[in-house]
Amino acid sequence: IKKRVVLKNGNVNLCKEHIDKRSKRYLQDLFTTMVDIQWRWNLLVFAMGFILSWLGFSVLWWLICFSHSDFNNLDNESWTPCVKNVHSFTSAFLFSIETQHTIGYGSRYTTEECPEAIFVMCMQSVVGVMIQCFMVGFVFAKLSRPQKRSQTLMFSRNAIVCLRDTKLCLMFRICDVRNRSHIIGASVSAQIISRKVTQEGEVISYYHTHIDANFDSSDANVFLIWPATIVHIIDEKSPFFNMSSEEMMREKFEIIVILEGTIESTGQSIQARSSYLPSEILWGHRFEQLVSYRRESGEYRVDYGRFNNTYEVDTPLCSAKDYYEYQSFV
Amino acid sequence: IKKRVVLKNGNVNLCKEHIDKRSKRYLQDLFTTMVDIQWRWNLLVFAMGFILSWLGFSVLWWLICFSHSDFNNLDNESWTPCVKNVHSFTSAFLFSIETQHTIGYGSRYTTEECPEAIFVMCMQSVVGVMIQCFMVGFVFAKLSRPQKRSQTLMFSRNAIVCLRDTKLCLMFRICDVRNRSHIIGASVSAQIISRKVTQEGEVISYYHTHIDANFDSSDANVFLIWPATIVHIIDEKSPFFNMSSEEMMREKFEIIVILEGTIESTGQSIQARSSYLPSEILWGHRFEQLVSYRRESGEYRVDYGRFNNTYEVDTPLCSAKDYYEYQSFV
Amino acid sequence: IKKRVVLKNGNVNLCKEHIDKRSKRYLQDLFTTMVDIQWRWNLLVFAMGFILSWLGFSVLWWLICFSHSDFNNLDNESWTPCVKNVHSFTSAFLFSIETQHTIGYGSRYTTEECPEAIFVMCMQSVVGVMIQCFMVGFVFAKLSRPQKRSQTLMFSRNAIVCLRDTKLCLMFRICDVRNRSHIIGASVSAQIISRKVTQEGEVISYYHTHIDANFDSSDANVFLIWPATIVHIIDEKSPFFNMSSEEMMREKFEIIVILEGTIESTGQSIQARSSYLPSEILWGHRFEQLVSYRRESGEYRVDYGRFNNTYEVDTPLCSAKDYYEYQSFV
């Protein structure tokens, strides 16, 4: 695996250490912590929540029956217990789950004998609903995490450099494989992470430089209904202005590309990420066309099988700076 | 149906093919997949989820009773079974649904005899709530999809070209038929999809060109309480600058218009789309006024019956370029 | 009530008529329709949803029992009915609600006799949960409507005009009375609605003109932790540039002011609106200061009782244009 900060699939290749009061901060934001951990731990927490509450109320029911001397009068026909047919901790546990979970078979039930039993029945009912509400909340948030939507967003495997209307351009492609819902308000941005040494001698190992990236001839907003070509014109403001094909290959940098937008189906915001290393930039290539029109059905056809395909084209191998100077002579 | 990418109602006229690992990507983002499919498939998935879990636990209950020899002691009065009154797979199924769905008639119930029965009862209870939580999540997301709100947003059937303060302008209208809640933070954008051939000979079949579109004299932000007229001034930056009325009619392009905003009722983001082909642009027309003031009730009255109406006005048929040149002589 | 489009409280004073396919559009977006209508209609729809489903399944249960000849064998001791103790439509209805709502007293219960009874029991269970899911969805959306949050956002009753660093400025105030949660990402905008006649003779009755509005010396973004003063500098780009105090009073226009942001508690977007008529603009006034510092508690104190208070200051009554010309002589 090559040295990179953002992996091709958008995951971030970081290890964070020595965070002050980490556990405390994670607990204060319990909701995000629960949403971020794996499903199996969520389900374990839910199951434990129920089981512990059932057990807790079981103890209360057992204590109520014990203190009412119900266990000493199991065979007393004329005796009215607090709870009918509870005569051990096991049946107390069964009664607890039957009451809190509202199964209520009826083989065990509260009588009118004990106010404390009615009170605990009320409390257990409220607690039962509350645990369910929390569970609905966590499950819904976990289920509807919008970052999963970026599974169906793709960046091209390579970036390319070629001429477009006499300008050297660095380009890449993005697309969305879903077709029943779209990403709306989509915008794209790009930046370079590279080492920088300031005039004062400060060494900044991972310095971020923003680079302009536009959708065809438009701006950074992308109408993402079919594969979009994102264009960075290598002009004098560009960090690549002085780089030839050969020099770019030898440089150490990482281009982070980011697509942000809103999921049409849910109205939530998402971000899809990817990156390009110098070795993944194909100088003198052009992307294949993907869209064709089917006259018989009146539909536009997008062939994603060719999304990453490129073909070679004549492109000057010198830097943009040299090329533009040469052009102004000619 | 004319050849167009975005239909009048905003649907996108595309067929996406050969998507690598399509099923896997769709499954990884199960939530959006479930939200995107039709209601009948959602309901089928829910029903199957319940029925399969009831059946699965039925098998467990049957096995518990079978291994406890309950079925060999159905007539044994002194025998205590794991579950009372379960004596076939059918009654095991009934007990399963009565327990998981918490109906709990009580004709069948767990006794204190078997720990494994109590354990399965706990597990089935937790699973039952979990399936319900998932169902609430999917139903809520499905129900609250914000893209349905764009059913009550309309674009005018035609775009028009006429003069406004000596400038040739291309205009269209948008409106919101609801009046108890609004679209807030609304902004409008427009772009042209057309064929382009670069100087290097690259043929880009569907090239996107952004065009300026403003709300009256403002910017792209729209205060969408009544029909808004969106204005594109045909100046030297405009792709229509060199087109006469006749040339526009013969051109092959598609104007995509997009309205984005937030639904006031739910705080969710939406996008409404439409498009105009050259044949849908009326040169030398003007939109009718829709808003009048009712003195007796103190209300402003908006007559949507006239939303698409236009009337003819004297407008030069030459290109904006020719017209402005002519104006500078006169 | 004066003639205005946006009322002081932000409600919009419109009546929308002759909307093509209005009912159909409202039904296609049922969710927003349900969220927009009044609570009493929501509750009625929910109650009817339950009652009709209970009734519908009652008919099914009755038919099952009838076709199984259960009603002819009510006194037959050896007869096993499909459902125990159902012997009329009333008890079928009771059984329906006991089953679907999962009360399940047990006085009535399904036997293992009839597969169709078990099938209907499964269906009714799934339908019951589904209706509950829909109800949770509608109630949550209705409950969490973000537009209610604007009840605690206030605009000043009047706008003012006075000098600030030699510039004539039009100002108003906004504030948020809550202090446990804030509006984040708040931005303010303003526009004028007025009559306009173009050079071509087109009469636009309600033309929108955007005007610059900034937070103190910043931009349109507002840090809304205490009352913010929003400033529109009357410069040559301003529609008020040529207006004297007297002329402004006679003009017919409406200034719409809009605050947009996100509710910190829920992460939802909201918009608060208000308006100013010429008669509500106080020329030659200044807002009172509201914030003071309490040395003993180390807190800043904001006195909202004085939010709308102003005091008079010497201010030129001529137009900004005349005033700036005069200033350049002196």
Place this chain on the structure above:
Amino acid sequence: IKKRVVLKNGNVNLCKEHIDKRSKRYLQDLFTTMVDIQWRWNLLVFAMGFILSWLGFSVLWWLICFSHSDFNNLDNESWTPCVKNVHSFTSAFLFSIETQHTIGYGSRYTTEECPEAIFVMCMQSVVGVMIQCFMVGFVFAKLSRPQKRSQTLMFSRNAIVCLRDTKLCLMFRICDVRNRSHIIGASVSAQIISRKVTQEGEVISYYHTHIDANFDSSDANVFLIWPATIVHIIDEKSPFFNMSSEEMMREKFEIIVILEGTIESTGQSIQARSSYLPSEILWGHRFEQLVSYRRESGEYRVDYGRFNNTYEVDTPLCSAKDYYEYQSFV
């Protein structure tokens, strides 16, 4: 505690008084009020909601049985009561909770005798579900409040001033301690609150001045995967342009810094805040580097233990204005 508006942790140090119709406004926006109050009050409201409804329906059941003379026929074997086994208010209460909460033991159940009993049973069932829906809504909103996410966002304890490429810069750091989900669409802004006296003599005690703040060499958008350094170049537009190190220490102002973005896990917007007083600005310091690369695992390592660390560097102590003038001589 020093005099400041925004505390280091982002809480706002305000006391709001004399709010007109405060209670009414809070009640109209009940949802936000419920979300803002403490959990213990929420739980109390929920418990009371259930208990009061149980009690209310208890009274109804008691009245139904009383008016049907059921209490006078408790020992009448041939008598069919409206509700079986209800013979006091206590058992009416038990029946109410068993019915509404759907426990339904079955020791008490409705008969087919009384239409009014069936009607109340229907009403109580609908009310029970409705209370649960409200509870789910409030619990979910309360649980998913996005402002908790800012517990895991940190600002550096100090801001620093030093040279970067011959420019005096004021800098601070921000970071996110979570690594399984990120803040997307993050942007940073900064403003100064200070006392201002206008040329007209108006004293504005807390005047807001926006200052430019960028991420490294980019714009205000932050790619927040590891600690970001935010840079304010002290140029002629900066409020600090004329301040020397010594003068800054004596000034009275507060720099409010704000990070806004969207939580990747939930798609909700958040804002994290902090502030710097003059005494917290270290002139002539530089931040330590935190990121290193681990060759053996291919991971980047971020050492948060050093997040607040700085070291001294040679930096001119005069104002930026004097320094740049001096530079232009040399």
